[in-house]
Each structure stands twice: as C-alpha cells, then as structure tokens.
Amino acid sequence: MGKFLWEAIQRSTTGPLMSEEEFETELFPTVLGDLQKKYRIEWDPDEPCMIDPDMADAIFQAGKELLLEVGLYCKNTKRIIKFSQEEIEEAICSAKHEVTLGHGRQAITLKPRAPGDEQHLYTFFPAGQLTTDVQLYKNHAITVMQEPTCDGVIPLPLFAVGDMKNIADTPASTLVCLTEARIMNEAAAWVGKPGLFFGIPMSATTPLALMSTFASGLYNKNNCTLPVQILQDMRVDYDRFNLAFYAEQQGIEPWMSCSPTLYAYLTGPEQGAMEIIAHTLGMLAYSGGTLTQAMSVSVHGTYVGNDISWCNSAAGLAAERNLKLPWVSFGMTGNPAGSLSDDNWYDTAAACINGCISGMEALWLAGGNTGLEARWAGEIARAAATLSPKQGVEIIKKINAAEREPNPPAMKLDELYDLQTLRPKQVLVDHYRKFTRIFRDLGLDYPTWDH
Amino acid sequence: MATIADLRQLVSDTKPEEAAAMTGELLAAGHAPMEVLEEGVMNGLSDVGDRFAAKKAIVLDLVRAGVTAKACIPLIQAAFPEGEGAKIDKKIILGTMLSQHNIGKNLVSTLLSIGGFEVIDIGEKNSPWDFYETAEKEGADMIAVSVVFAPAMEKFTELIDLLKEMKVRDKYPVIVGGAVTSKNWADSQGADGWGAQAKDGVALARDLLEVA
Structure with missing residues (x-):
C-alpha cells in the first residue's frame, strides 16, 4: 500500500473543486507546457531514442513538478488531490527497487539495470489469441509458454467462454476471467513451467471481477499482479484506491501502469515522457507498488514511430537514473499485419533494442501473434543486452530504414502451427530464419540462431 | 479591413x-x-x-x-435572409457517440439548421441508448451520429441493433459520419447514409426524409 493512500482518500473530499473540463483543457496543459519550456525538453523527430542523461534528469524533474503543481484529479468528487514536495520525496525514497515475479524454478527477480548492463531484459509474451474459442486460446498460450526465452506471459483478453460473452460489470466477466486464469495455469503446467508469471488478469477490468478472480486462488500473489493503473492525464477514481488497498491486504504486487496518449492533450513525446514520470510518482504515492509498466500510444492509433519510441525511452531512462523501479515497456507493434509481415518482426526488434538501451528491466506483450515471434522478441532482448545506447540507436535507425516486403495477408494459427504437435510450420520457421540472418548482419547474434 | x-x-x-x-x-x-x-x-x-x-x-x-x-x-x-432558412417540419437527433469530439457534429448541426431542419443536438459522449431514448421522446424523424474514434464504431453497431430490438429501426433513418468511418463500413453496419463531409449531412437528410 502506498504511504499516502489514506491522505489521498481524505484529500479527495477536501481538495480544491474543479470541473473536469477546466482541469483537462486549462490547468493540466498550461502547467505541462510551462514545465516543458522551463526544462527545455525537446524531441528531434529524426531520433528514435532518448539517450541523453541530462535530458533524462530534466524530464524526471519536470514530471515531479507536474505532480506537485497539478496533483491528481479525482473523477468521483471533482476535487484535486495534491501531494507535498516532502510526500513525493518520501514516496520516492521508500520505493523498492527489486521485485520477484513467478515462483519456484520460474521465479525471476527484476533488479535495476543500466543501459549496457549484461543482464538482459526479461520478456513477457502475449499468451492466448483474441478469440472466443477456448481450446484455440489454450493452444496459443502453450506455443508461447514453451519457448525457452519466455520469462512470463501476459494473457490476452478472452471474449467469451462458449456462448457466454464477456459482459463487463456482470458475473460473466468474472467467469471469463476465471477461465483465463485456469487456462494459463493448465498451459503452464503442460509446458513444465508451473511457476510462470502471468502478468495481470486481462479479461476483467472492474475491481469486483478482479478481486473475485484472485479470491479463487487461480491467480495469486505468486503468479500474478493487480492493476492499479492511473487514468489518462493525471486522473484517478476510487477504483484505483480500492484495488491498491486490496493488493496490500492480500500481499499482491500492484501493477502500476500508464499509457499516455500523444496528440490528445499532450503535444508530443516530450510531454508524454513527463506525464509518465508524474503518473508513476502518483501511483507510487497511493499504491506503493514496485513493478511499473509505461508505454505511450498515439491518438492516431499507432504504437510505432520515432515519437512513440522516443517517449518510451525518455521515460525509461529518466526512471532508471532517478527511481530505479523495475520498469516494463511495450515490446510489440500492435500491427495487425500478421506473423509473416516484415513490419512486425523489424518493429518488434526495434522496441526490444530500445528497451535495452534505455535501462529498462522488462518488456510486456513482447512479440507478435505467435510463439515464434515471442521467441524472437526474447532473443533480441538477450542479444541486445550489452549494446551501448549509441550502438542501439544506430541499429534502430538501420531497422527503420530497411526495405520491407509488402505485408502478406494475415494467417490463422492453424496455418502457422501444427495444432497436434504445437510446433511451427515451415513457412513461419523460414520467416524466422530470414530475420535471424538479417539481424546477425546488423550486428546482433544469439546462440540458437542456426544459419 | x-x-x-x-x-x-x-x-x-x-x-x-x-x-x-x-x-x-x-x-x-x-x-x-x-x-x-x-x-x-x-x-x-x-x-x-x-x-x-x-x-x-x-x-x-x-x-x-x-x-x-x-x-x-x-x-x-x-x-441568413428571411426565407433562406425556411423551417422544414422534420426533427433530427444529432450527437457524438462516446467521445467528446464535436467539431464535425457542430458543423452538421449548423448546416442542418440552416437547411431548415429542427436539430436536437444531444452533444457528446453519448451511448446508443441516449440516441434511441431521445429520438422516442422527441418524436424524431431521423438520427445522425458522429463517430470519430474506433471504440465508437462498435457502439454505432450497437445502436443499429438496439433500434432493431426495440422494433423502431424502420422509424428512424440513421446516418453516420466522422474521421474513422467510411462508406463501406457504414454500409456494412446497416446505416442508411454516410457523409464524408459536414455538408453531406444536409443532402442525406433531404434525400432520406424526402424533402423536396
């Protein structure tokens, strides 16, 4: 639990009143713009990564001041929850810097790593296709979990169990989330990794469904975390506080996360990075979490591009130098192009290298649509571990400039994997080998890459 | 000057x-x-x-x-000179589905009003039920929906289903427009009309409501 959860709750009933519109169109953007100017935080659109330590420190200071000056807007009461300078400092000083995820032989401990450290990024792969077919969901999870570079998984949301749709705010949502948890446990046992880390429950979003799922024991403090994520642009509601308190009561690690949307109320990646720091400090204050997931998205609907990767790396490096929380960013592209597209493989690799050189500790949803793409993300994260920031940026620029084949039609899992043996078919293996050759030529190599 | x-x-x-x-x-x-x-x-x-x-x-x-x-x-x-905006006895419910965006919706509202239609503007952040309920309450002749981001597309589909379920689909022609929409998508969802630009809303309304 955060050191200031009770203060936050109290202040949500006593803090200054303000309409949400005034908060989001006046107070927040004005302070953000002023701080960006004050700290001279600027992005060069030609740069995919932020590797300047001085700017990283400036971003951290700006993010800290953003929380101090703006506070968190409570949607329930229309009041602003402010934290003092001393409280923010205390939250920073009392933060834990390591976290153990999973258990038994699959337990991993995320410790601070600086750019260039030998310790590789841990990779949590997306498991279970976006589907209503439970068996297909399980098969997909197995193809991912069986990969040797799988350090943990993030279950993809199940849309239904049989005829029962995943309807939010109803027991159906809890039932679907329980099914997700059951399948994750079964798949992990099937591949001989019963202690695997399962990330966060993804088929449920409401506190009731999340708490009910944890009450079953299928997800528990040893294999899963509980989301306490802040809402867009410095907003909270009472759900965040209830989840933070429940996590503390049950000894579950909070999953602190934020995903600023660039070009909505943020003018670009500079403000996105500042907001990530402010969000993280806010979550630290009310939840006392350790594991932090931060990634930016664009209001234009993309997860890739220099602006997105610069924002992610800037926030990651700012946190690495000033917070040392176990930091997780996004390791896939969100591109529906499919498993045989060049785009997905190049852009996944770029995201992994970006994480390595920005001093992050892990990537979530690393990989694409299949187990072999997940394996690819894990291998790149390991092969790139010791790259200096400069070397990493050079490789990412080459990746971005690479000539790419037009995207072929997306293929289904049964076209890419033998669903009896759950082994990849030759067409996918050939694509994987093509990319291992390309990346060896770019200066990365991995022991299992057989050329 | x-x-x-x-x-x-x-x-x-x-x-x-x-x-x-x-x-x-x-x-x-x-x-x-x-x-x-x-x-x-x-x-x-x-x-x-x-x-x-x-x-x-x-x-x-x-x-x-x-x-x-x-x-x-x-x-x-x-x-506008007298007569140019002569009233047409047709009522149109207009709003943005889910999101707070309102530029396109406001322009459509203006142009429909100038065109003589009575516009009931239900503003932003609407659910499918808001459109249905207001249309019933106001005795509307048509529903116009602004869809400007992806989650609202799904809600538009829900609106069409809701109108069918409430057995009023034939009562209200439904038109849609907005940044993320296309004619193909609108057709596939069962919309009665799609507008690429704000001014298309007036032509669609005149056509669907058979205004001479």
Missing part, C-alpha cells in the same frame, strides 16, 4: 472572441453568410484538422477550434 482569409486564420488559431468579432464585421460589411461560414469558419477548421493529421496539432486544439466555430455560428445563422 477584415477579410475572409483573416477569419480563417483566427479560427485556425482558435481565438473565439476575436473570430466572433470578425464574423460580425464581415457580415456587416456585406459578405454573404454562406461565404463566411464555408470559406472563413469551415476552412479554418479544416486547417486545424490538417495540422492534426500531420501531428502538428492535438485533440485539445480540435476542441478549441470547435469552441471558436461555435462562437461564430450563431451570428452567421442570424444573418
């Missing part, structure tokens, strides 16, 4: 008070209301939209541009 280009610039710069004042000046100087609307206000809004597409403007700028247009439009509406 103020020009239409100056007004376009003020709208593009999202300066509501100055833009409203200049709108008054231009109308007083004898510019046609439709010219002020289309070449001053709508082109200024398009400029902000173009900057947004190029990542040189943000959603907040779009919201501010909407506020600026809203400051100018009542003056323009009031300046």
Whole structure:
C-alpha cells in the first residue's frame, strides 16, 4: 500500500473543486507546457531514442513538478488531490527497487539495470489469441509458454467462454476471467513451467471481477499482479484506491501502469515522457507498488514511430537514473499485419533494442501473434543486452530504414502451427530464419540462431 | 479591413472572441453568410484538422477550434435572409457517440439548421441508448451520429441493433459520419447514409426524409 493512500482518500473530499473540463483543457496543459519550456525538453523527430542523461534528469524533474503543481484529479468528487514536495520525496525514497515475479524454478527477480548492463531484459509474451474459442486460446498460450526465452506471459483478453460473452460489470466477466486464469495455469503446467508469471488478469477490468478472480486462488500473489493503473492525464477514481488497498491486504504486487496518449492533450513525446514520470510518482504515492509498466500510444492509433519510441525511452531512462523501479515497456507493434509481415518482426526488434538501451528491466506483450515471434522478441532482448545506447540507436535507425516486403495477408494459427504437435510450420520457421540472418548482419547474434 | 482569409486564420488559431468579432464585421460589411461560414469558419477548421493529421496539432486544439466555430455560428445563422432558412417540419437527433469530439457534429448541426431542419443536438459522449431514448421522446424523424474514434464504431453497431430490438429501426433513418468511418463500413453496419463531409449531412437528410 502506498504511504499516502489514506491522505489521498481524505484529500479527495477536501481538495480544491474543479470541473473536469477546466482541469483537462486549462490547468493540466498550461502547467505541462510551462514545465516543458522551463526544462527545455525537446524531441528531434529524426531520433528514435532518448539517450541523453541530462535530458533524462530534466524530464524526471519536470514530471515531479507536474505532480506537485497539478496533483491528481479525482473523477468521483471533482476535487484535486495534491501531494507535498516532502510526500513525493518520501514516496520516492521508500520505493523498492527489486521485485520477484513467478515462483519456484520460474521465479525471476527484476533488479535495476543500466543501459549496457549484461543482464538482459526479461520478456513477457502475449499468451492466448483474441478469440472466443477456448481450446484455440489454450493452444496459443502453450506455443508461447514453451519457448525457452519466455520469462512470463501476459494473457490476452478472452471474449467469451462458449456462448457466454464477456459482459463487463456482470458475473460473466468474472467467469471469463476465471477461465483465463485456469487456462494459463493448465498451459503452464503442460509446458513444465508451473511457476510462470502471468502478468495481470486481462479479461476483467472492474475491481469486483478482479478481486473475485484472485479470491479463487487461480491467480495469486505468486503468479500474478493487480492493476492499479492511473487514468489518462493525471486522473484517478476510487477504483484505483480500492484495488491498491486490496493488493496490500492480500500481499499482491500492484501493477502500476500508464499509457499516455500523444496528440490528445499532450503535444508530443516530450510531454508524454513527463506525464509518465508524474503518473508513476502518483501511483507510487497511493499504491506503493514496485513493478511499473509505461508505454505511450498515439491518438492516431499507432504504437510505432520515432515519437512513440522516443517517449518510451525518455521515460525509461529518466526512471532508471532517478527511481530505479523495475520498469516494463511495450515490446510489440500492435500491427495487425500478421506473423509473416516484415513490419512486425523489424518493429518488434526495434522496441526490444530500445528497451535495452534505455535501462529498462522488462518488456510486456513482447512479440507478435505467435510463439515464434515471442521467441524472437526474447532473443533480441538477450542479444541486445550489452549494446551501448549509441550502438542501439544506430541499429534502430538501420531497422527503420530497411526495405520491407509488402505485408502478406494475415494467417490463422492453424496455418502457422501444427495444432497436434504445437510446433511451427515451415513457412513461419523460414520467416524466422530470414530475420535471424538479417539481424546477425546488423550486428546482433544469439546462440540458437542456426544459419 | 477584415477579410475572409483573416477569419480563417483566427479560427485556425482558435481565438473565439476575436473570430466572433470578425464574423460580425464581415457580415456587416456585406459578405454573404454562406461565404463566411464555408470559406472563413469551415476552412479554418479544416486547417486545424490538417495540422492534426500531420501531428502538428492535438485533440485539445480540435476542441478549441470547435469552441471558436461555435462562437461564430450563431451570428452567421442570424444573418441568413428571411426565407433562406425556411423551417422544414422534420426533427433530427444529432450527437457524438462516446467521445467528446464535436467539431464535425457542430458543423452538421449548423448546416442542418440552416437547411431548415429542427436539430436536437444531444452533444457528446453519448451511448446508443441516449440516441434511441431521445429520438422516442422527441418524436424524431431521423438520427445522425458522429463517430470519430474506433471504440465508437462498435457502439454505432450497437445502436443499429438496439433500434432493431426495440422494433423502431424502420422509424428512424440513421446516418453516420466522422474521421474513422467510411462508406463501406457504414454500409456494412446497416446505416442508411454516410457523409464524408459536414455538408453531406444536409443532402442525406433531404434525400432520406424526402424533402423536396
């Protein structure tokens, strides 16, 4: 639990009143713009990564001041929850810097790593296709979990169990989330990794469904975390506080996360990075979490591009130098192009290298649509571990400039994997080998890459 | 002396008070209301939209541009000569599905009003039920929906299903438009009409409501 959860709750009933519109169109953007100017935080659109330590420190200071000056807007009461300078400092000083995820032989401990450290990024792969077919969901999870570079998984949301749709705010949502948890446990046992880390429950979003799922024991403090994520642009509601308190009561690690949307109320990646720091400090204050997931998205609907990767790396490096929380960013592209597209493989690799050189500790949803793409993300994260920031940026620029084949039609899992043996078919293996050759030529190599 | 280009610039710069004042000046100087609307206000809004597409403007700028247009439009509406905006006895429910975006919706509202329709503007952040309930309560003749981001597309489909389930689908022609929509998508969802631009809304309404 955060050191200031009770203060936050109290202040949500006593803090200054303000309409949400005034908060989001006046107070927040004005302070953000002023701080960006004050700290001279600027992005060069030609740069995919932020590797300047001085700017990283400036971003951290700006993010800290953003929380101090703006506070968190409570949607329930229309009041602003402010934290003092001393409280923010205390939250920073009392933060834990390591976290153990999973258990038994699959337990991993995320410790601070600086750019260039030998310790590789841990990779949590997306498991279970976006589907209503439970068996297909399980098969997909197995193809991912069986990969040797799988350090943990993030279950993809199940849309239904049989005829029962995943309807939010109803027991159906809890039932679907329980099914997700059951399948994750079964798949992990099937591949001989019963202690695997399962990330966060993804088929449920409401506190009731999340708490009910944890009450079953299928997800528990040893294999899963509980989301306490802040809402867009410095907003909270009472759900965040209830989840933070429940996590503390049950000894579950909070999953602190934020995903600023660039070009909505943020003018670009500079403000996105500042907001990530402010969000993280806010979550630290009310939840006392350790594991932090931060990634930016664009209001234009993309997860890739220099602006997105610069924002992610800037926030990651700012946190690495000033917070040392176990930091997780996004390791896939969100591109529906499919498993045989060049785009997905190049852009996944770029995201992994970006994480390595920005001093992050892990990537979530690393990989694409299949187990072999997940394996690819894990291998790149390991092969790139010791790259200096400069070397990493050079490789990412080459990746971005690479000539790419037009995207072929997306293929289904049964076209890419033998669903009896759950082994990849030759067409996918050939694509994987093509990319291992390309990346060896770019200066990365991995022991299992057989050329 | 103020020009239409100056007004376009003020709208593009999202300066509501100055833009409203200049709108008054231009109308007083004898510019046609439709010219002020289309070449001053709508082109200024398009400029902000173009900057947004190029990542040189943000959603907040779009919201501010909407506020600026809203400051100018009542003056323009009031300046239309008697008879040009003759009332048509048809009521249209108009709103944005889910999101807070309102530029396109406000323009459609203005143009429909100028075209003589009675517009019940239910604003932003609406659910499918809001459209249905208001249409029933107001005795509407048509529903017009602004869909400007992906989650709202799904809600539009829900609206069509809801109208079918409530057995009123035939009662209300439904038209849709907005940044993320296309004719193919609108057709596939069972919409009765799709507009690429705000002005298309008027033609669709006249056609679907059989207004001569």
